[in-house]
Amino acid sequence: MKKLTLAGCLLMAGLALKAQHEPYVKETDPQVLQKLEEWQNWKFGLMMHWGTYSQWGIVESWSLCPEDEGWTQRKPAGIPYYEYVQKYEALANTFNPVKFDPARWAAAAKKAGMKYMVFTTKHHDGFNMFDTRQSNYKITAPNVPFSKDPRADVTKATFEAFRKEGIRIGAYFSKPDWNVDSYWWRYFPPKDRNPSYDLAKYPERWKQFQQFTYNQIEELMTGYGKVDILWLDGGWVRPLSMQTKESLSWSKTPPQDQDINMPAIASMARKHQPGLIVVDRSVHGPYENYRTPEQQIPEKPLDYPWETCMTMGGSWSYVPDDQYKPVNTIIHNLVDIIAKGGNYLLNIGPGPDGTWHDEAYRKLDSIGAWMQVNGEAIYDTRSVAPYKSGKVCFSQKKDGTVYAIYLLEQGEAVPAEIRFSGFAPRKGAAMNVVGDKKKLSWKKVQNEIVVQLPAALAQSGRQHAVAIRIK
Template sequence: MRKLWITAAALLALFTAQAQEQHAEPPYVPETDPAVLQKLDEWQDWKFGLLMHWGPYSQWGVVESWSICPEDEGFTQRKPYGIPYFEYLKKYEELGNTFNPVKFDPSKWAKAAKDAGMKYLVFTTKHHDGFCMFDTKQTDYRVTGPQCAFSKDPRSNIAKEVFEAFRAQGIHAGAYFSKPDWHTEYYWWSYFPPKDRNVNYDITKYPERWNKFKKYTYDQIEELMTGYGKLDILWLDGGWVRPRKTQTAESLSWLKTPPQNQDIDMEGIAKMARQHQPGLIVVDRSVHGPFENYRTPEQQIPEKPLSYPWETCMTMAGSWSYVPDDHYKSVNTIIHNLVDIVAKGGNYLLNVGPGPDGELHDAAYTTMHNIGLWMQVNGDAIYGTRAIAPYKDGKVCFTTKKDGSVYAIYLLGENEKLPATISFKGLTPAKGAKMVMLGAKEKLSWKKTGEVVEISLPAAVQGKPWQHAVAIRIDHVS
């Protein structure tokens, strides 16, 4: 019995270890290209960016692409509920014909982003539905296609107009590109009905069709890398399109059909892209390996700092795409998220979805303006910083500059008045360290009692109308 018990315990330990290994995150693969490493270091200085989801689906105010995916998930439901799939698909694909954003003015977006303190942009050149927001020569299913209402407009090559407008404001440009394409016959072949988000035919049985899809993808990315000016980021979505050997427990959970080797030759794509755009950051989202230069937790902030470059992508409102009456996060929430992310060593990519006429919600402009008011005062505590332990203590977050100075950023609640003292543990100012609060000229006094550092704020500082958070610069720590 004792031997049986030991054997059972050993087997249980083995199964537990295997289960943990299955769910463990694969290690980050560091980049080796010096030009990319330099760009990644610069990117980590930018801290705050804008993501934009936009396409013909904005006319209906529905989720981007996902309503044509035949999966029974909450985010894939068709509206009105119960409409037959192929009837819905036909109407959805016809949205490209009526897409006519006559108020499209990317310079207005770019100015709002700059005023908000955003340093880079990631724009959707193509989402999973396959509709191209750029002048691709690989398909007519594009905004410049002859059937599209907007194609006669001189601004019809939307991605190019957007990238140029943002670069004119000094904002770095990045291209979002969906690896899966639910419109091309090379991915969703009309001979078979789609069953889920994956390729709908057997790749081993029809390898020539898959090779055409690989070429289609390669050629579209090369168009973006050669005809759209300087690009700093290639942001690839649709992580289920990956080599079979890179599948993880998480990626397999997406499958409703047997797993396939959806290898599109990322090595060849990255090599080509960097030949045209030296130093390009490649983000093959969720495919952990050499082509995921940084990782992208979606709609969440990690509990602890991560040991590799990362970026939280999150919606400014409730949806990635335009919804007529969407509810926007408060400026206080967004700034607290930004400070929390930056203190943990990450970047914050905040999404907004333009409407069918090309305008943003008024709330988007107001939100970005008010973020910018805070960043004008406190940006030095955000840009060009890195994480420093203990990262956060209570309501105080920490960042450090390359000169060794440290910022203690106190998070104010909605309508909270600045307290007379700010206290924290885990980080000690050096003897004689000088402190000043951004936006105030008065020098601050401090003392340490046991493990607690206590900073006293004079009445002249407390009396100012501070909002969201305040940043105190400590010139050096011990």
């Protein structure tokens, strides 16, 4: 490992400080701005991490990374690194998801009220879930059993199935590729998640990687129908000038200038897909049209477009006995997120045979039942102060209609009254429970608004949350 000089350390510290305070860069393309506005109305989406790793029920890609972290551990423990890599890459020879049924996924997502999806076309391990011409490490390669299936290009089949249900399409794509020689050159052993060679010493090899990445993204933008979102992961792949304290912490070796020429990629992608939303995750700049807090919900509204990406279970990828979040938790997360002005991207990992756990379908059914009644308080809304008061979250339509959404604990009956502060309806404002036309009585008591709910509502069996429409 090369040692940084004092000047180099100061330069890195300066870059980190500069980039850490980079503000959100607002898009200027009118078509992208329009699509972003539409996207903020969709609110609820589906994400899917899927690849050969599902056969082992392990974390996606990361066990290949030679960093000693909790999420990079190899199983069984103690297996020599290169022996493990060979076994991992050989998973392609047995990947045969014969029960792959994207139409069922799409129907379940639509029933749950999901308006868009993001599918992993390629994760960091470099295994392509689409029919790329740039690599033979792909699901359509002759050595992969599923390549004989007419639906072998699972990305195309999945996009088509969801598009038929009216669900918008997002393509997840990993910028780093740990299988291609222009990123992890096998002449040198990888030391961490970053390139295994010195980019300044071998600039032509990096140019090959830039072109490889450009070509693959162009394939996705030209051969897979209408795409609404290009969701790029692997934020350490960025220009040196855009490194942050966080991204520098991801490198065990001196940081390199991993510039993949995002201006050219974005221009090309939008030429083929006008209005395309580009999400260059964690790289704060003109190609991060919205930000993506992972597995967390911000404490308060943010002043830029954002989306919480979160797992339904405990893992992004398929785990045989994964434990899924209760429906109550998922709905409360959704309400909390939209009250703060964000979107909720919920991940389900398909298994090695191409199916979801039955439990995932049951959760989506229950979410859909709630959304069918209460969806108007979720879709096409924006954040409104104070966004939350105790167990009540707020959302607002463009016409000024406000929704006060009371979060019910698991097993809690609808109370006789709810109280909130920080938002004062106009005198004489009409209120009713969404899904019930009966007008509600309300009054102001000191600094609180007290809304009376009909006794029949407590006997109605309503669960998870109750939305009150305030005209």
